[in-house]
Amino acid sequence: MKLDIQRTYNFNAGPSALPLSVLEKAQAELVNFRGTGMSVMELSHRSAAYEEVHNLVKSRLKELLSIPDDYEILFLQGGASLQFSMIPMNFLQSGKKASYVMTGSWSEKAFKEAKLFGEVYQAASTKEDKYRTIPKLSDLIFDQSDAYLHITSSNTIYGTQWKVFPDTENVPLIADMSSDILSRPIDVSKFALIYAGAQKNLGPSGVTVVIIRKELLEQANTNIPTMLKYSTHVNNNSLYNTPPTFGIYMLGEVLGWVQEQGGIQEIAKRNEEKAKLIYDVIDQSNGFYIGHADTDSRSLMNITFNLQSEELEKKFLSEAKKEGFVGVNGHRSIGGCRASTYNAVPYEACKSFSEFMVQFQKHNG
Ligand SMILES: Cc1ncc(COP(=O)(O)O)c(C=O)c1O
Numbered sequence: 566m567k568l569d570i571q572r573t574y575n576f577n578a579g580p581s582a583l584p585l586s587v588l589e590k591a592q593a594e595l596v597n598f599r600g601t602g603m604s605v606m607e608l609s610h611r612s613a614a615y616e617e618v619h620n621l622v623k624s625r626l627k628e629l630l631s632i633p634d635d636y637e638i639l640f641l642q643g644g645a646s647l648q649f650s651m652i653p654m655n656f657l658q659s660g661k662k663a664s665y666v667m668t669g670s671w672s673e674k675a676f677k678e679a680k681l682f683g684e685v686y687q688a689a690s691t692k693e694d695k696y697r698t699i700p701k702l703s704d705l706i707f708d709q710s711d712a713y714l715h716i717t718s719s720n721t722i723y724g725t726q727w728k729v730f731p732d733t734e735n736v737p738l739i740a741d742m743s744s745d746i747l748s749r750p751i752d753v754s755k756f757a758l759i760y761a762g763a764q765k766n767l768g769p770s771g772v773t774v775v776i777i778r779k780e781l782l783e784q785a786n787t788n789i790p791t792m793l794k795y796s797t798h799v800n801n802n803s804l805y806n807t808p809p810t811f812g813i814y815m816l817g818e819v820l821g822w823v824q825e826q827g828g829i830q831e832i833a834k835r836n837e838e839k840a841k842l843i844y845d846v847i848d849q850s851n852g853f854y855i856g857h858a859d860t861d862s863r864s865l866m867n868i869t870f871n872l873q874s875e876e877l878e879k880k881f882l883s884e885a886k887k888e889g890f891v892g893v894n895g896h897r898s899i900g901g902c903r904a905s906t907y908n909a910v911p912y913e914a915c916k917s918f919s920e921f922m923v924q925f926q927k928h929n930g
Pocket residue numbers: 578579643644645646647671717719720721722741742743744762763
């Protein structure tokens with residue numbers, strides 16, 4: 566059965582748009598998953614049918630991101646937010662310090678949690694600049710003896726994104742990639758740990774992907790609860806307890822869709838084209854639209870901007886909503902406008918939105 570409802574232009578920041586073909590396939594397989602006579606949600610997580618799904622998802626992710634063999638892939642729960650605690654709990658050893666690069670609200674939250682477990686400090690912060698920029702690599706201050714350096718690769722709320730990652734040498738580099746994983750090629754070997762809540766580029770909420778260098782596990786603290794130890798999940802192929810099986814299945818389908826699109830190179834090219842449509846309107850608006858992020862730090866996933874007054878912003882948001890553009894209001898903590906143009910947001914949606922922006926300026930400029 567085909568979906569017969571009109572699909573909306575979904576610019577939500579997360580949970581966000583999923584590829585239509587993935588939703589349709591999930592719908593078709595919902596009540597009888599590949600001849601099992603039951604839904605994937607009803608399969609035992611110990612069954613061969615589920616295990617095949619689980620392992621296929623891992624191999625797809627490994628292939629798409631070219632994850633080297635000395636890394637483990639985990640499917641955890643508790644969102645990216647639980648990683649804010651698990652990381653220092655496992656890797657902030659006593660007598661060591663951990664450094665955090667502050668580029669927005671999510672870095673602040675990660676930093677706040679780490680403080681509960683040991684000594685932490687800020688390697689750099691762009692807070693004074695209203696988080697408009699990513700700090701220059703040469704401005705990062707950290708020690709080679711640090712337990713790790715933590716960064717947020719794309720800042721969902723402020724709309725900035727790291728273009729080049731720091732070379733931290735002996736210091737394990739840890740990145741929250743919730744907002745841009747799978748949106749562009751990355752060199753996984755630069756990172757000791759990457760984590761991402763699924764609900765933006767990977768699938769529905771409920772699964773958190775963690776990619777971790779095996780060597781890092783050797784240095785982990787041991788006196789922590791079983792479920793919060795990475796080694797528990799590594800040693801049990803993320804099946805120590807019942808995993809979010811439906812979310813993992815959906816993640817696999819999204820990864821299959823990325824493969825069908827031509828892989829991450831092709832997705833990255835499209836993401837650039839999509840974001841350009843909107844940034845061009847901002848840049849050519851003579852100040853009618855004011856981009857929040859500095860040009861060099863702009864995110865290709867979350868495009869943040871303001872209009873000249875709150876009143877005009879309200880009108881813009883209300884008309885955008887009427888035209889069927891969903892989720893273009895900024896995060897509740899900073900207001901303004903934001904279009905999240907994740908992998909599954911079609912080019913046509915971005916084109917229509919950019920045309921709407923031009924028309925709105927014509928009538929209100
Ligand atoms: C960059 C980033 N990190 C962390 C989070 C928190 O993720 P979760 O809701 O999965 O805990 C978000 C949520 O939007 C995010 O955008």
